[in-house]
Amino acid sequence: MKIKSLFIFLIGTCFLNLFSIHATNHPFHGLRFEKLPTVWDEGIPLGNGIMGSLIWEKDGKLRLALDRADLWDLRPVKEFESPSYSYRFICDEVRRGDLSNVYALIDDRTRKDCAPTKIPVGAIEIPVSQLGEVESVELDVHTAVCTIIWKCGAVGKFFTSATDKVGHFRLENLPEIPSVKLQAPRFEEDGTDTENTAAPGTNSLTRLGYKNGKITCRDNRIVYRQKAHGKVAYEVSVQWDTPASGTLEGCYYITTQGTWYSDPVQASDFMKSYTKDFNTSLAEHTEWWKMYWEKSKLHLPDYTLENQWYLEMYKFGAASRKDAPPICLQAVWTADNGQTPPWRGDFHNDLNTQLSYWPGYSSNHLEESSVFTDWLWKIKDNGEKFTRQFFGVEGLNIPCIATLEGKAIGGWNQYSHQPTTNGWLVHHFYLQWKYSADKHFLKEQAYPWVKEAARYMDNISVKDAKGVRNLPLSSSPEINDNRLNAWFERTTNYDLANIRLTYMAATEMADSLGLKEDAAHWRRQLEEWPDFAKDSTGLTIAPDYPLTVSHRHLSHMLAFHPFGLLDVSQGKETERLIKRSIHHMEELGSAHWCGYTYSWLANMQARVFDGDAAARSLHIFIKAFCSPNSFHLNGDQLKKGYSSLTYRPFTLEGNFACASAIQEMLLQSHTGTIRVFPAIPESWNEASFQDLRAMGAFLVSADYKNGKIHKVTVRSERGGKLKIQNPFTNKIEERNTMAGEIIEWDSK
Structure with a gap:
């Protein structure tokens, strides 16, 4: 095993020569009919x-x-001008045990108005x-x-x-x-x-x-x-x-x-x-x-997965560009059938927008991924107005189902007006910062946005007699649809994950900016929230409320993936909790899964280093839930029991979650430690990738030959501490790097 450290300032051509994939010699990637x-x-x-x-x-x-x-069509929603339009109103109606007035105000209008x-x-x-x-x-x-x-x-x-x-x-x-x-x-x-x-x-x-x-x-x-x-x-x-x-x-x-x-x-x-x-x-x-x-x-021995990755990243490049809106449900491919698109083609911020940007970071397409945070910054003022109007507090919580201008549309009240939507959006500011190591972005956009999200959580929460914080009312997409019992009196694991992620990100950002008082405040706030609810089945929906039926949305496991608040690296007890949670979800069956459930699950399976399971989930997604042009159609198009849902509304989030899962199989850095080929199937004898991006602004390339890692190259884009699991010794190595420094590990 040999380690070399190089400084290369004419990196473009020189660095590419270090790696075995050549753009001029690629196999066909795309569609053929x-x-x-x-x-x-x-x-x-x-x-x-x-x-x-x-x-x-x-x-x-x-x-x-x-x-x-x-x-x-950006016409205003007249119902949302009502004095009853508030989180407090929903809380009162839930405690009264009757949501009929809430349905009339929020849910029903989306069936009546186009x-x-x-x-x-x-x-x-x-x-x-x-x-x-x-x-x-x-x-x-x-x-x-x-x-x-x-x-x-x-x-x-x-x-x-x-x-x-x-x-x-x-x-x-x-x-x-x-x-x-x-x-x-x-x-x-x-x-x-x-x-x-x-x-x-x-x-x-x-x-x-x-x-x-x-x-x-x-x-x-x-x-x-x-x-x-x-x-x-x-x-x-x-x-x-x-x-x-x-x-x-x-x-x-x-x-x-x-x-x-x-x-x-x-x-x-x-x-x-x-x-x-x-x-x-x-x-x-x-x-x-x-x-x-x-x-x-990248190159994989599994051509189906390789071609699908290229198709997904093609769609990503075709759909997300600077000075344009971010990816909505169908991006730039609205329905051509005389109708409005499925679910109005809107911005669903309880899963769809977030999954759509998962692959942008580690695929090294930060310019395209920044389109999402650019838009979130652009709608910040409207989000703050909505927060004051609906939640009655200062701070920032973006509507979960939003227009181009970030204004509320409505829908199932528990999710269209979800009380912690912003936590999952905070995660994308965090990812954009961590993968880019861009201090200007951190200071000018990321922290100011995240700070307002954290301030909202300070203001919306209430303390019990023991000083423990909770939400006045909580939910977990899309558990119990929009029935009365879809609202929870105790904070769900979904909401808790969003809250804890927001305070964690705010703390880390404030520390990085030298804002000691801010960081200390966010730490104190985080300590006042309860731990995640769990039982013998794993992570539950809420305290004393386990998942008991097949369900499409993996919201109760948000703390594990994508947030990484829980990770198998944290010890055997946490590892068992995570694996038990995944197993329980699978044990309940896939009757009510969508295509995106499979591609999200593949990300989770990669995070627990189960490459065979991840590949299997992705193959099911591709063959059963995608149209011939690769679009995710939500339902099981083969009608072979992969889901009882067999409809075909086209949305894109499942596609981009698929690309993300493939990247998770090849490279992980969410814990702060870079791991190469952490979750590839046992049958793979060779694979390679070039310039996947790790947190800390490190560009990583690697070859896997004859069933073993052959070579790893890391380029430090901005300098800083590199922490990597040496693939030849399995030991964690740390070293300080300079901008432009290239480090190689090989098997010689």
Whole structure:
């Protein structure tokens, strides 16, 4: 075993040569079909964070279903202006034993009202039936280009530019030039039927009350303008040309008005001066994606998992970009079926937004992951207003189910108005700081945000006669649905995990900033809260309330994963508690699990170093709960008993939890100690990864060959203390590093 320490300042090329994965020699990663998808949620996804499209075929036409991330109906919720709208009101009604008034105020309105909601843009249609049969459809995630080849020799290429927000298409070898049309969403009734789906929380677009927008066609240009609710409007501009015989080349642009992310120049004006041709834009686009994939790579002997990781991280790069909103339920791929998206396409902060950003940190995509904390910072003022209005205290607790502007939407009262939502959001400020070691971010955003979340928990909690703090009323997503017994008089493990995580993060951040009085206060507050409730089954939902039925949401185990407040490294007793909790959940069966349950479980299994179980859970997720284009459809699509839920509402959090689990199998650092290949299946004889990121801003690369770790390389990005389990001696080693220092361990 040899250890080398190097200083390399021309790191780009030199460092890559230390590792065995080469971008130019990768296997195919992406999607390959023999025909075009004929269902919108199986379409080929393209995106650049602010704009997305799904490529599929409908009625003999190639369809590019368009979306824009900030396109929302943001009408206010009138019911929430009621003087009864408060946490105290819910507490009183629960103790009265009747939630009917609460349902009328909070829950029922989401069944009656179709907004606020995410809304679709429309679709570009190109007739292709005259081209005959399709030979192949391919999405190469390394270039983010979709290629369609017809048996007649025609070829189509499509991409959504990563650099200038313009979508491009080119069809070559055409027997004749087809028409290009734009189909607007049908906002007014015209006597035709809307596609009927069983997805929850959906409504016909005609219920929004808009007048149909105006489509203007002139020469080879289409402009569509649509007014939404209030100040929100959007515009689509499509233009095309025939630069050569048998070739159709076009581009499109989408802009909004009236949102935080709206452009100063509208689509039609922008496109008038847009002269970039297809090849020039394609070269810029593929260069961006080349740099994206240079951030991290991996190779696994299990191609299914390897390809799925690349698909998930492709979607991550396509859906989360600076100066755009974060990933909502469907990101930039809103429903193309005449309806609002499942669950309004909103920001669910009791699981969905959080899981969506899990893989960003250790995959070394901190710029993309910072989009989430950027948005949380942007909605801070609205969150504080909501906290004062609804909870009646100062501090910060973001609505659990929120609009683009972070305002409450409603839904099941126990979760849409959850009393500790912010704890799980605090975790993402903590992760962004710990993985980046960015002291400026810590001082200017992370700690100020976390401090207000902790201050809220000071103010909302009450002490009993023994000086122990509790919440006036507690819940645990989504235990007992929205029934009366979904509210708990004693603080649940879910709420307690959020609270304890918030105080822990606030303490550590204050210490790092030298704020001794703040840190001492947060420590005292933390000591006043009870320990986690447990019994012979493991972690319970609440004191004296064990999990007794199959359930999709692993909320009672939040302290273990993702928070790491409980970890197997803390000794045999804690290890037994964690493993008992996982076993009990599995023992109750998967009848009421969703796809994301399996991918979240795989993260937990990796945390207890059970690589075989983690891989098994991920394979079930991929084969049973994902559509052919890799989208997570929540229900068991195989109908083979993996869940009694067999519906298919598309949401993305399960996908990103899948990528996170694969990364957890390869690298862990949540305890402060770096471990390489901690949870790989016993059957794997080889694997490798490049530049996965560990807490402390360390970039780690490793090779596993012939069933053994062969080589580990760590680069210290910012300097600081490195703590790593030496893979050759299994001993924990600590050393101080300098920025740019590279340390190698190998088996020689």
